[in-house]
Amino acid sequence: MRLVIISCLWIGSHCIGQKNRIQEINEVTITYNLDTVKTQNEWEGINATQIESLQADDAAGLIRKLTSTSIKSYGGLGGLKTVSSRGLGANHSKIVADGFGINNTQNGQVNLGQIHSDNIIYIRSNSDGNSQFLHPISAQVAGSQFSLETFENNFGNEGLQFRLLAKQGSFNQKGSYGAMKFSSEKFLFSGHGSFRSADGNYPFTLVNGNQTSEETRSNNDYTDYHFGLTSGIKKGKSVIRLGYMQKEFDQGLPGAVILYNNSADERMENRDQNLFGDHVFKGNKTSLRSFIKINENHMNYTDPNYLGQNGGIDISYRNRSIQAGIAGENKLTENLKIHFGAEEVISDLLVSDTTFARPLRYHNYAILGLKYKFSKRFNLSLQLSEQFIKENNSAGISAENKFKINPYIELSTKDEPQKFGHKIWYRSSFRMPTFNELYYNNIGNVELKPEEAHQLNYGWSYSPKKYRKFQLYLRNNIYLNYINNKIVAIPTKNLFTWSMQNVQSANIFGTDFKIGSKWNVYKYLKFDIDLNYSLQHARDISDPNSPSYKDQIAYIPVHTGNIDLSINYKNLGIRFSNYTNSLRYALNENISTNQVDGFWVSTLSTYYSVILKNKNTLTFRFTIKNLFNAQYAVIRSFVMPERNYLIVLKYAFN
């Protein structure tokens, strides 16, 4: 009995500790955390407890729980997964991990399937300009931002901590994660390593006209290793951090399920190396951060069955980047704050195919903004950002330099408990054409203009009075977006002559609702219910004469939703999680032959924790994914796994 009480206390304190960490992180102390916004509302993102109970394969499995996101998933562990927010397209989203942007100037998209989730302790998205002001400027000016924090790079004053995790699942899925972190009043240090692998040969039901057959996915194996070290010192109000992280990937590419042809031999290997460092000063009035990150991504792609002259393809891409900058905010008066920053990102691409371009890009960002409290209730935010891009292709014609200024304006009410909070904002942003879009052999077009996005949003949130046993949170956003100069590949002269062009435009009307609630039924029994729903009418308005005029854009579902219910009783818990997409279209023309069926996918996860002596905890978790065995594909011809299982054992110290 005594053990049970201690266990409950521990779990309780663990959860409360988590909450407090989120709520109190804004203090000007020597904790290392860049997220100042999340302190306003813990309901906005997904916290460590929720992340752990979701048991997602990767970051995509977490991000899809956020409102107004659509994930394009090609299936499988490590398979390509990208996120689009509010119908803008994946290249408008910037992923920030522990305060450092993840860059890919080759294709502009980050594969979320390659970002582990076992070490993530917080994740959130935001599209408004009132984002984390100490984040890289390149993220602050993007159309939307997803920021995640990992255990090993998030430092408080917890002293020594350990995490060890091992997992085993269907399709021979294996995973492990180990991290040690030490954070005192003067020093911080962490080391971590993780590993994932799977055969990926999952069964699926192939529907071919009126016939069905049982098939197995092939060439879908996956292995990756991540490891890293971070160290730093704390002095007064400053923290200096220096870290290195390396990721290695080796995977088969199963490709689309092609009727009558199951050959698949393509492979991809990746090595991603990162050296990063920053200095953060958090004073009473001023916060200042300087940061640098050096990244090299080496990717090798092979297809032994490609029918070219040399009997296959073996090609390597090396995408390198250096990003460095400063970001800060300053409280000038009680009612006026300014934020500012500048960043330079230099990136290039080296390709083993000598016919490819050799592009080098200098991308400069600057930002200046203010937040003015002009009455007891209202705030006004204004921001201007500048971007200058210089291109140099030493193996051919270079794209022209670009210079753009983008505004952000926001009117909001002060966050006050038990009052409706309102926020209305407008921002314009753009995304640069990628190296592939500008220079890829015959398809690339050096005359491409940036793809522009305009967003207008009204949102409200409300959290009624906290009752002793019940808490509720409501939020709604309504937005109208417009995308111009959308970059798409189109045939120009004939089917063989495709080219990237700025020819499309789209408008998006969207709204999303979120309801979060916590209910402590009695002493040991707790219910958490989270619901969200997003509507996105993303319409192609490029050409009134086109058959797809005003049709829903390919692969953006009109409806997406999440239902999450968790019940905790003492040190035992169960979570039911559901994710749904309405039907989508594989092409912009909204006709029945282009329909990709909608789906409901549910996960059931249970856990049991054993509290050992001296802050040691052992947690056993069993998860059934795709509980109701839905046969579905997010992208046509890329089938997703049927029902599968995962067992996780986790040890935590402190």
Place this chain on the structure above:
Amino acid sequence: MRLIKLVSCLCLLLFSCGKDNEPPVTIDTISNGALVLCEGLFQQNNSQLSFVSFENNQVENNFFLNRNNRQLGDTGNDLKRYGDKIYIVVNVSSTIEILDANSFASIKQISMMNGATAKQPRSIAFHEGLAYVTCFDGYVDVIDTISLTINSRIQVGLNPERMAIANNKLYVTNSGGLNTPLMDSTVSIIDLNTQQEIEKITVGMNPGTIKADPYGDIYVVARGNYSNVPSRMKKINSQTDNVEETFGADISGISLFNNDFLITYYDFATAQNNVGLFNTNTETIELAEFMPLNEIQTLYGLSYNPINNKIYISDAMGYTNAGYIREYDAQGNYIQSYHVGLNPSKILFYE
């Protein structure tokens, strides 16, 4: 109350419908019409047949599926009839579908795999009871049209595309299209008696379409590299197998039009595709603008139907929208359109 109103309005928006689709049609009498191969798009498994009835102006889409309860596959590239059988070459699925020409029931599906490698068949031609299939892996497969088995493989050049027969020889264009930018430039000539390659002749970069005229000459289009090497039509004398002439226009396709050719070409001055009349007797472009193409968004194929003396143009509608077959009289005057599947290309006419 205001909140309820807002939610109600939003609910209405949620269930608003997309565009209406045309009701499915089933055509029972297969005559006086055209069987159209719609290629679909890569990795979408949506290649299909449409049957266009000239009798009542109806179109039955999903014609293959309706008669065989299964899909045709991914990226159908050629459609031809030989005897009482129809042969469909499906490139990405790597199959040859053989149908009964009257019932359209599947007789056999030949899997075109070479171990783990898909041969990727591209086009088919017939001669004296044998079918010749170009395969992107550098071979022409020879199929017995009675036993429907592969007799042999004849090695040719890189990524062979199309074929023409003249003077008991098979001319095969080796495009090398999968080796961009270093493409092939040759035509393989196969002796149909010995079924061996006699020689490769150089015709220009990236040869594609090839047609024999009634006078024993072979016309081939070397498509260039789609940038600084232009597309050109060349004439091969099938007696000497020499390239005798090069024609100046940027020609992309050749179609038989009685004894002459209708050629499709790209006009750089207007940045548009045109159809011209090529006189095979005088070997000149007789009429540069044979017909106006105002109705065409994306010219993807042209076929002349000698049965009803009309011209049919495949309009691919930007390659990502369901296409049309546009009907013209023999003088090139527009008559009407038929809405078919994605990327219509080859057409087989029925009396």
